[in-house]
Every structure is written in C-alpha cells, then in structure tokens.
Amino acid sequence: xxxQSGKDGRMHPHKFTLWVGIASICMMFAxxxxxxxxxxxxxxxxxxSLPKSFWISTVFILASSLTMFLAVKAFKARERKRxxxxxxxxxxxxxxxxxxxxxxxQDLASRGIQIFGNGSNPAASFLGVIIGLHFxxxxxxxxxxxxxxxxxxxxxxxxxxxxPIEVVAIYWHFVDILWIYLFVFFAII
Amino acid sequence: MSNELVLHSDVDVINEEFMHHAHGHEHHQPxxxxxxxxxxxxxxxxxxxxxxxxxxxxxxxxxxxxxxxxGFPDQSFPILEELLGKKWAPGGHITADAYYALxxxxxxxxxxxxxxxxxxxxxxxxxxxxxxxxxDMASPxxxxxxxxxxxxxxxIMLCSLFLETGPFAGGxxxxxxxxxxxxxxxxxxxxxxxxxxSMVLFVVSQLLGGLNYISTVLNLRTKGMSMTxxxxxxxxxxxxxxxGVLSFxxxxxxxxxxxxxxxxxxxxxxxxxxxxxVGALSHEGGNAILYQHLFWFLGHPEVYxxxxxxxxIVSEVMSVNARKPIFGYTAMIGSxxxxxxxxxxxxxxxxxxxxxxxxxxxxxxLLTLLIAIPSAIKAFNWIxxxxxxxxxxxxxxxxxxxxxxxxxxxxxxxxFLGNAAIDIHVHDxxxxxxxFHLVMGVAGFFGMFCGIYHWYPKMxxxxxxxxxxxxxxxxxxxxxxCIFWPMYxxxxxxxxxxxxxxxxxxxxxxxxxxxxxISIAAIITFFxxxxxxxxxxxxxxxxxxxxxxNPYHSNTLEWTTPINPGHGNWEGDLPEVHRWPYDYNxxxxxxxxxxxxxxxxxxxx
Numbered sequence: 001x002x003x004q005s006g007k008d009g010r011m012h013p014h015k016f017t018l019w020v021g022i023a024s025i026c027m028m029f030a031x032x033x034x035x036x037x038x039x040x041x042x043x044x045x046x047x048x049s050l051p052k053s054f055w056i057s058t059v060f061i062l063a064s065s066l067t068m069f070l071a072v073k074a075f076k077a078r079e080r081k082r083x084x085x086x087x088x089x090x091x092x093x094x095x096x097x098x099x100x101x102x103x104x105x106q107d108l109a110s111r112g113i114q115i116f117g118n119g120s121n122p123a124a125s126f127l128g129v130i131i132g133l134h135f136x137x138x139x140x141x142x143x144x145x146x147x148x149x150x151x152x153x154x155x156x157x158x159x160x161x162x163x164p165i166e167v168v169a170i171y172w173h174f175v176d177i178l179w180i181y182l183f184v185f186f187a188i189i
Numbered sequence: 190m191s192n193e194l195v196l197h198s199d200v201d202v203i204n205e206e207f208m209h210h211a212h213g214h215e216h217h218q219p220x221x222x223x224x225x226x227x228x229x230x231x232x233x234x235x236x237x238x239x240x241x242x243x244x245x246x247x248x249x250x251x252x253x254x255x256x257x258x259x260g261f262p263d264q265s266f267p268i269l270e271e272l273l274g275k276k277w278a279p280g281g282h283i284t285a286d287a288y289y290a291l292x293x294x295x296x297x298x299x300x301x302x303x304x305x306x307x308x309x310x311x312x313x314x315x316x317x318x319x320x321x322x323x324x325d326m327a328s329p330x331x332x333x334x335x336x337x338x339x340x341x342x343x344x345i346m347l348c349s350l351f352l353e354t355g356p357f358a359g360g361x362x363x364x365x366x367x368x369x370x371x372x373x374x375x376x377x378x379x380x381x382x383x384x385x386x387s388m389v390l391f392v393v394s395q396l397l398g399g400l401n402y403i404s405t406v407l408n409l410r411t412k413g414m415s416m417t418x419x420x421x422x423x424x425x426x427x428x429x430x431x432x433g434v435l436s437f438x439x440x441x442x443x444x445x446x447x448x449x450x451x452x453x454x455x456x457x458x459x460x461x462x463x464x465x466x467v468g469a470l471s472h473e474g475g476n477a478i479l480y481q482h483l484f485w486f487l488g489h490p491e492v493y494x495x496x497x498x499x500x501x502i503v504s505e506v507m508s509v510n511a512r513k514p515i516f517g518y519t520a521m522i523g524s525x526x527x528x529x530x531x532x533x534x535x536x537x538x539x540x541x542x543x544x545x546x547x548x549x550x551x552x553x554x555l556l557t558l559l560i561a562i563p564s565a566i567k568a569f570n571w572i573x574x575x576x577x578x579x580x581x582x583x584x585x586x587x588x589x590x591x592x593x594x595x596x597x598x599x600x601x602x603x604x605f606l607g608n609a610a611i612d613i614h615v616h617d618x619x620x621x622x623x624x625f626h627l628v629m630g631v632a633g634f635f636g637m638f639c640g641i642y643h644w645y646p647k648m649x650x651x652x653x654x655x656x657x658x659x660x661x662x663x664x665x666x667x668x669x670x671c672i673f674w675p676m677y678x679x680x681x682x683x684x685x686x687x688x689x690x691x692x693x694x695x696x697x698x699x700x701x702x703x704x705x706x707i708s709i710a711a712i713i714t715f716f717x718x719x720x721x722x723x724x725x726x727x728x729x730x731x732x733x734x735x736x737x738x739n740p741y742h743s744n745t746l747e748w749t750t751p752i753n754p755g756h757g758n759w760e761g762d763l764p765e766v767h768r769w770p771y772d773y774n775x776x777x778x779x780x781x782x783x784x785x786x787x788x789x790x791x792x793x794x
Contacts, residue, residue, distance in 0.1 A: 011408070013327040013328070013404045013405075013408040013409065014327075014328070016327075016403075016404045016407060016408055017327060017328065017331075017400050017401070017403075017404040020399075020400050020403050020404060020434055021396075021400055021434075023434065023435060024396060024399075024400070024434045024435065024437075024438050025438065027434075027435045027436070027438040027439055028438035028439065028441055028442045029442075030439070031438065031439035031441075031442035031443070031483055031486065032442045032445075032446075035442065035443075035446065035457075035479055035482070035483060038476075038479055038482065039457070039476060039479060042474070042476060043474060044473055044474030045474070116449065116453040116454055116455055117453065117454040117455075118454050118471050119471075119473075120454060120455055120456065121456070121473070121474070122455065122456050122457055122474055122475065125449065125455040125456065125457065126457075129445060129446060129449055129455075133445065
C-alpha cells in the first residue's frame with residue numbers, strides 16, 4: 001500500500017477527489033431514486049416485472065469487478081501482459097453489461113411497455129433514465145480504462161505508479177456497487 | 190503524499206514554472222497560457238472575478254429596466270426602445286413577456302453567475318492555496334476546466350438574451366410546466382433550451398471546482414497547518430464546496446427528468462393538464478411538485494453556498510481590522526457545520542403552499558427555525574469581535590460591518606418566513622423578495638466587496654482608492670436599505686411578487702409612490718456601483734503600489750508570499766505553520782504571524 005498513501009499517511013489527492021466525486025454521484029442517484037419513490041406513491045403507476053437480461057448483465061458487471069481487481073494485482077506485480085489482457089476483458093465485460101441492459105429494454109418494449117414518448121408511463125421512464133445515466137457512468141469508466149492503458153503502455157516513459165489504475169479501479173467498483181443498489185432497488189420496490 | 194510531490198508528479202507545467210521563479214529568472218510565458226488558459230489558481234480567481242463583475246453589471250442593469258416598469262408603469266422611456274428593440278419595449282414600455290424574461294435572467298445570473306461563480310470561484314481559487322500554504326490546487330487542470338465551463342455557460346446565457354423569442358421567462362426556479370412545455374410561453378422554447386444547457390455547464394463547473402477545493406484543503410495543507418489552524422475563510426470555502434458537491438447533483442437529476450419531459454415525451458412532471466395556447470396535454474400522471482422537491486434540495490443549500498464564503502471572508506477581514514482574535518473561532522466552525530447539515534433538511538420550507546402535508550410542514554418549520562441558532566451565534570461573534578477592538582475602518586472592514594447589519598436585518602425576517610403559519614400569508618409577496626435580497630443577495634455582495642477591497646493588494650500588487658471605497662460603501666448600504674426595507678411593508682400588505690403591473694389592484698395602488706421611491710433608489714444604487722468598477726480597473730494600473738509584503742499586519746500565510754507571487758506562490762520552501770491565524774494583540778505583540786514559532790512558555794491563543 002506504499003504507493004497509495006504517502007509518508008504522512010494521507011490519501012493521494014486524486015483518490016480523495018474521486019471519493020468526493022463518488023459522494024456527488026451518489027447524491028444524484030439518491031435524488032433520482034427518491035423521486036422514483038415519491039412518484040410511485042402516487043396514482044397511475046405501472047407495475048411490471050424486470051426483464052431477465054438484467055440478471056445476466058448483473059453477472060457481467062460483477063465479473064468485470066473481479067477482472068478489474070485482478071488487473072490491479074497484475075499491474076502491481078508488473079505482469080504487463082496479464083494486466084493488458086485483464087483490462088481488455090474488463091472493458092469487454094463492461095460493454096457486454098451495456099448490451100444486456102439494452103436487451104432488457106428491448107424485452108420491455110416487446111411487452112408493450114413504452115419507455116419514452118407519448119403514452120409512456122413514468123414507471124418505465126424512470127427505469128430508462130436511471131439505467132441510462134448509470135450506463136453513462138459505466139461508459140465513462142471504460143473510457144478512463146482505455147486512457148489509463150494507453151498511458152501505461154507509452155513506450156517512451158515507463159510508469160510504475162499504480163495510482164491512476166487504482167483510481168480507475170475504485171471508480172469501476174463503485175459503478176458496480178451502484179448497479180447492485182439500483183437493481184435491488186428496482187426489484188424490491 | 191506531500192504537496193510538492195503531487196504537483197511535481199502531476200502537472201509538469203507548474204513544476205517547470207515554479208522552478209523558473211524559484212531560480213529568480215524572469216520567465217516570459219506566452220499570453221495565452223498566462224492570461225487565458227492559465228492553470229495558476231490566482232489567474233483563474235481573477236478570471237472568475239472579472240466574469241463575476243461583468244455578470245453583476247448585466248444582472249443589475251436588467252433590474253434597473255424592470256424597476257422602471259414597476260416604479261413608473263405609466264411613463265414611457267424611449268431609451269428602452271432604443272436599447273431593447275421594438276419587440277421588447279414598443280413605445281418605451283417593456284412588454285409583459287420582456288418583464289418576465291428580465292426578472293428570470295436577473296435571478297439566474299446574479300444568483301448563479303455572480304454570487305456562486307463570481308464569489309466562491311474568486312475567493313476559493315485565490316485564498317485556499319495561499320492561506321493553507323499550497324503551491325496550487327490539487328488539480329490545476331480541473332480548476333482551469335471549471336472556469337472554462339463557467340465561461341461557456343455564461344456565453345450561452347448571454348446568447349439567449351438575443352434570441353428573437355427572448356430568454357427563458359418562467360422564473361429562475363424554472364418550474365414546470367412553463368419550463369417543460371416549449372409552447373407554454375415565449376421564453377419556454379429556445380430560451381429554455383439555452384437556459385438548460387447553460388445551467389448544466391454551470392453545474393459541471395461547480396462540481397469540478399468544488400471537488401478541487403475540498404481535496405485541496407484536506408490534502409495539500411502545509412506542514413503544521415492543522416484543521417484548527419485554518420483561517421475561517423478556508424473553512425467557509427471548503428464547507429460551501431461540500432454543500433455544492435452534494436446538492437448540485439440532485440439539481441442535475443431534476444434537470445435530466447425535465448429534459449426528458451421537454452424532448453422525449455415522458456410524464457415525470459407533466460400531467461393531463463390544459464395549457465393556454467397548447468391545449469390539453471397527452472401526458473399522464475406527472476407531478477410538477479416533484480420538480481420543486483428536487484429543485485429546492487439544491488435551491489436551499491445554494492443560498493448557503495452563497496453566504497458561507499461571505500461569512501468566512503467577513504470573519505477574517507473583521508479580525509484583521511479589529512486587531513483582535515476572532516471571537517469564538519471554534520463556535521464559528523461549529524456553526525458553519527450546523528448550517529451545512531441543516532441546509533439539507535429544510536428545503537420544503539419553500540413549498541409550504543404546495544399542498545404539503547401540514548404535519549410534514551411542521552417538521553420543516555422546526556428544522557428551519559433551528560438554523561437561527563448557528564446564524565445568531567455567528568452574528569454574536571462578529572459583534573463581539575468588534576467590541577473594544579482597535580477597529581481600522583478600511584473599506585473592506587466597512588463592508589464586513591455592513592454585511593453583519595444586512596445579515597441581521599435580512600435574517601431575522603427568515604424566522605417569520607420559516608413559520609408555515611405566517612409564510613402562507615406572505616408567500617410569494619415582496620416580503621420574501623426583501624428577505625432574500627437582504628440576507629443573501631446584498632449580504633453576499635457585501636462579502637464579495639469586502640474580500641475584493643481587502644485582498645486587492647495581494648491580487649494586483651496595488652491598492653484601491655479608499656475614499657472612493659468609502660463613498661461606494663455608504664451609497665450601497667443606504668441604497669440597499671432604501672430599496673429592500675420598504676418591500677417588507679409591501680409584502681406584509683400582501684403585494685405579490687412577479688406582477689407586471691399593479692394598476693388594476695385597488696389595494697396596491699397606495700404603494701405607487703413607494704414603488705417609485707424604490708425604483709429611484711435602485712437606479713442610484715446601481716449606478717453607484719460604477720464607482721467600484723472604476724476604482725477596480727483604474728487601481729489595477731494607476732493605484733498606489735504595495736511596497737511591503739504584509740501591509741495589513743495580518744497573520745495569514747498569503748502575506749508571506751512575495752508582493753506579486755508567481756505560479757507556485759512561495760519562492761523556495763513552503764512556509765511552516767506554528768500557530769492559529771488570529772494571534773492579534775497577544776502578549777504585547779500587535780500581531781504574530783502563523784509562521785512565527787511558539788516561544789518557550791508562551792500560551793497558545
């Protein structure tokens with residue numbers, strides 16, 4: 001953990017900034033899910049079951065967290081090939097997650113549940129907006145991963161500082177946990 | 190990781206620049222990186238300040254125009270037709286649509302661009318690194334982006350003023366359906382689109398800035414600078430950033446749902462209502478009140494985002510100029526913490542008349558009234574800091590005292606408004622206008638003026654003119670009271686806000702002369718601000734030069750830097766801190782700077 005904290009035991013400012021940012025993102029989703037609760041308690045709320053493919057996407061994002069964890073380990077062990085493979089796998093799993101979220105909405109549409117537009121019900125619209133925003137955050141994570149990998153493979157400068165990849169990893173686990181929260185929220189409420 | 194290491198590993202630019210300064214070479218940076226895309230926190234602060242001044246003039250000018258309408262509804266002002274064109278002011282009378290557009294943009298611009306962006310943007314950027322002993326922010330790049338998002342937001346808002354249908358005209362809170370239906374009013378179409386884009390960019394700017402302020406204060410303090418040795422300015426600026434970072438995302442959530450209602454036919458806020466000019470809506474089951482909840486969850490913390498930096502600046506300036514330690518340093522921090530926590534728990538007091546459950550309302554009343562306690566502690570502490578001080582009445586100090594006056598006379602009426610039973614009577618009247626303009630608007634401005642007059646020598650290496658500053662202070666203080674005090678009486682008589690004209694109401698005709706008086710006061714006060722603007726720009730080039738590095742005999746670290754600090758702030762090593770910043774007139778010494786080691790046998794504080 002030497003790379004993570006300095007001599008005086010303080011957290012690296014970038015990591016700290018990320019944690020504050022995470023608190024900020026949490027507030028946005030807290031706002032959205034409480035709006036969901038408020039709206040749900042009112043009339044004209046459509047009840048429907050969540051699509052099955054959300055379960056599959058959940059498995060993908062959980063797996064991606066595992067590969068992310070292993071990737072950080074590989075980076076610290078300076079196993080660059082393994083690291084590269086695991087990061088790519090994480091990105092692919094992230095994209096697969098998004099794909100199956102998309103299938104989920106296709107499934108809803110096939111059941112006649114409209115997300116947007118005339119005749120849509122807020123119940124479905126909320127699902128669309130919240131899950132859409134969540135995927136936007138996952139996608140941001142993928143972009144960050146790609147950039148980190150490209151920077152780590154700069155041939156001119158060899159950088160063994162684990163902070164950037166650790167920052168991305170924290171964020172990645174966060175969007176994973178955020179999805180679990182949202183999934184459980186939609187499933188039981 | 191230490192301050193130095195972070196900057197060195199992180200931003201090579203600063204590192205390089207700093208080394209140049211440290212070695213005493215005259216280093217000429219290209220204009221574009223020095224003045225425009227600068228990553229120096231001091232330059233970014235000045236950029237925020239200049240943008241703030243620009244927007245304050247625009248926002249103030251808008252109020253002059255609509256005050257002409259309110260004070261002189263029967264007179265025509267041909268100059269308005271010249272200025273605003275035939276569509277907005279035919280025959281020298283502004284139209285009702287133009288009036289609503291003006292009040293909306295007046296509110297948006299002054300609250301968000303001046304009192305949030307201009308105030309905390311300027312002083313958080315300028316003071317945090319200088320007062321905690323850091324070379325720059327945790328992420329100078331994010332800091333630069335924060336300004337440029339703010340700038341872009343401003344440009345888009347400015348463009349919306351020139352749209353043919355006018356800017357957004359549904360009030361600065363942008364309640365649906367006026368904000369959700371493009372055909373609901375003239376400004377609801379393109380004007381609202383511009384408004385939304387501008388506000389989203391503004392939120393991004395605030396988040397980037399806020400993240401940076403918090404992690405800078407918590408991570409980059411110099412050696413010996415513990416949290417309890419921080420000047421109150423830094424505490425206040427950090428806590429306002431916490432508020433911003435936690436409340437702006439909720440507003441974003443509200444905006445996202447609004448955008449979907451506007452453009453993608455969802456029914457979050459819109460229901461099957463009938464709208465004049467649109468007809469019956471096909472939306473089902475939406476709830477406009479939901480937006481108000483999401484909006485005020487930001488909206489209420491927002492007023493503390495404005496007032497906390499002002500409080501911090503006033504505390505610091507007052508202590509320096511009273512040559513006394515601030516009274517109740519810990520109580521000041523505790524009160525600010527209490528304000529931050531309570532700020533999140535009181536939003537529904539803006540919504541007492543929306544059909545809120547009265548039981549729920551009573552809880553919000555209780556929590557709202559609790560805010561009076563930390564506010565009163567702070568007001569008490571400022572007064573006791575002045576008590577028996579060797580007060581030096583520089584313009585900065587005058588504005589600090591003026592701030593306390595306004596904060597009290599505006600704040601006390603908050604107790605009236607926080608009570609649901611009274612609020613139902615005075616809701617949406619001029620009473621509310623008077624309350625928030627005094628306690629948050631003018632007081633926020635006074636905090637800003639106080640900070641500018643006080644830190645101007647550090648910013649530009651020259652002094653502002655004190656005589657002009659004094660004149661500016663007295664006209665502004667008296668003017669502010671002349672404008673807003675009468676509004677309390679109008680509000681108690683039930684005169685509603687936002688009305689274009691009161692001609693047809695017999696009960697409000699008695700206020701015709703009073704409205705005229707308010708308008709004249711507003712116009713004089715607005716034009717008196719050019720004394721400040723002139724002083725500000727004139728002193729930049731012609732002001733008296735600063736010759737000593739610590740002209741106010743102040744204790745804080747910013748006065749240990751060279752008179753015109755370069756990027757990196759300190760030449761050589763960062764200063765080490767040995768004591769709190771308020772050792773004034775202690776043990777027979779007039780002031781003891783924070784870098785002075787504690788002597789043997791010397792008691793702290």
